[in-house]
Amino acid sequence: MLCNEHPEYRVAMLRNVATVRGTKSIFLMAVTSIVIRALASLGRPIARFPDSEGYESFQLFGEIDRMWPVPLMYSLVQSDVVRVILQIAIGSAVWIWLGVIVCRISRWPRVSFMLVVVLGLSPEVIRYDVTILSESLGISFAVWAFAVSLQLITSPTRGIWILWFISLAFCAMTRPTHLLIPAVVVLPHLMRFIISKGKKFSLTAIAMCALIVMGAVQAQANSSTSLLNFYTVLAERVITDDQRYQWFVARGMPDIAGAREAFGYDYPADLSPEVADIVQLPLGQSPPRLMRIGGVALAQWAKADGWKTYVTYVVTHPTDTASRLTSLLGPTLSPPNGDFLPLDNGPMLPAVVFGSWQLWSVLFVAGTTLMFLRSPSRRPAQLFITLGVILILVYAASTLTSGIEHPRHAVTVSVMLRLAGLIAILTAIPRVSALTNRDALDDEPT
Structure with missing residues (x-):
């Protein structure tokens, strides 16, 4: 064969x-x-x-x-x-x-x-x-x-x-x-x-x-980018809802006059030197208007306790989080x-x-x-x-x-x-x- x-x-x-x-x-x-x-x-x-x-x-x-x-x-x-x-x-x-x-x-x-x-x-x-x-x-x-x-x-x-x-x-x-x-x-x-x-x-x-x-x-x-992201979360989820806003205020967030109407963005030059020194905007970024309206008080709270407070809200409100x-x-x-x-x-x-x-x-x-x-x-x-x-x-x-x-x-x-x-x-x-x-x-x- x-x-x-x-x-x-x-x-x-x-x-x-x-x-x-x-x-x-x-x-x-x-x-x-x-x-x-x-x-x-x-x-x-x-x-x-x-x-x-x-x-x-x-x-x-x-x-x-x-x-x-x-x-x-x-x-x-x-x-x-x-x-x-x-x-x-x-x-x-x-x-x-x-x-x-x-x-x-x-x-x-x-x-x-x-x-x-x-x-x-x-x-x-x-x-x-x-x-x-x-x-x-x-x-x-x-x-x-x-x-x-x-x-x-x-x-x-x-x-x-x-x-x-x-x-x-x-x-x-x-x-x-x-x-x-x-x-x-x-x-x-x-x-x-x-x-x-x-x-x-x-x-x-x-x-x-x-x-x-x-x-x-x-x-x-990378804390400056993190803080900027937190401001966008505040502007989108917190100041637009009465219950969430009151919950955050009750836990230390400053209740700033006009903050709940602060939408859109400003130019970096619009920030006061005191706020700009706290938030340290990332390169090329424009600040949310809430950053200017909130001033030093909101900036200090956001940097020190912002994310911690927000994570607490997410964990303790599972229904709202799941809905989101x-x-x-x-x-x-x-x-x-x-x-x-x-x-x-x-x-x-x-x-x-x-x-x-x-x-x-x-x-x-x-x-x-x-x-x-x-x-x-x-x-x-x-x-x-x-x-x-x-x-x-x-x-x-x-x-x-x-x-x-x-x-x-x-x-x-x-x-x-x-x-x-x-x-x-x-x-x-x-x-x-x-x-x-x-x-x-x-x-x-x-």
Whole structure:
């Protein structure tokens, strides 16, 4: 019998042909995704906002305008045009990386890769490439961290763990609310440490605790932005409601004449020197009118007790808090359009690609449940359960700690919800063994 007539030889040849064919398809899809993303932003007007200036100042210690990951990236290049190119390159790379990882665990590698990169080309993901803000890189860092987390549970090597920690550091330090990510990750390790009476303490726990401490130091150094955000919360949620306003006044907030009619913004020069010295406006920011009307008394209270009082209100009024969060779900997780931040992008895929948050939530829950019930290992299900908890907490923190631009502040959660739903379904369907499937990289299941 000739060797090429032997069944095992024929199977091996079919697998090699399928591998080459699948690799070429994936390469072509990857290149196409880069071109589409580039066409949506290159040559378009670059959008700068009052926030933009703060992201151009990179420093790790002392008073800072923004936490370090985005300023670090922007400090590598000085031109806004090159920064847009950098955002396109990083965004394309992490989505392709994730697509390749999903290929290795999915039953339909090429279809899975295509679905991942198409989601990564949806308008809600790529429209921010033309902005000098944190959203484009923030989404990319989150996708990167998730990709390496998925890789870690399938290939738990020392090198992958180091890469996972680096990606998580970039993601967790993008915004103060993202510090909830290492807090959630470290919680099971701390519980294991307590249950074992100090006998089991992992390197992951030490790394996450160090990340939380570093993040807390940076967040404290970013107090000027934090105070500005608090004023927006006061203007949107507190002075507009009689019961909330009286509750805050009863707990020390100054009752300033005219404060409840203080809407809109002033110019920095409108602030008195005494107030300006207390609030220390971030670079390029305009002060809410409430800041001027409230004067020194409100500024001192806001800086000393503002956030503490507000967190107390949020915790002790769960019904009002839940009502607030649910009222923002639609406008933030499925915004009808980009009017909240008008941008002049090039041609993009239809917005329908992004879908509704309700649909993706159902897919996420269904996929995670299937993984938990069917997978021989609990690690994939644990990863997605952890991700679900993180998304809920980060969404709540992002929407409750700012009084403006909620869709922009929630965009990372919005994108990751879609991504989690897609990957959960693709991961929940077990891959057919290459030995029992003629075409290991074929997209038709056996």
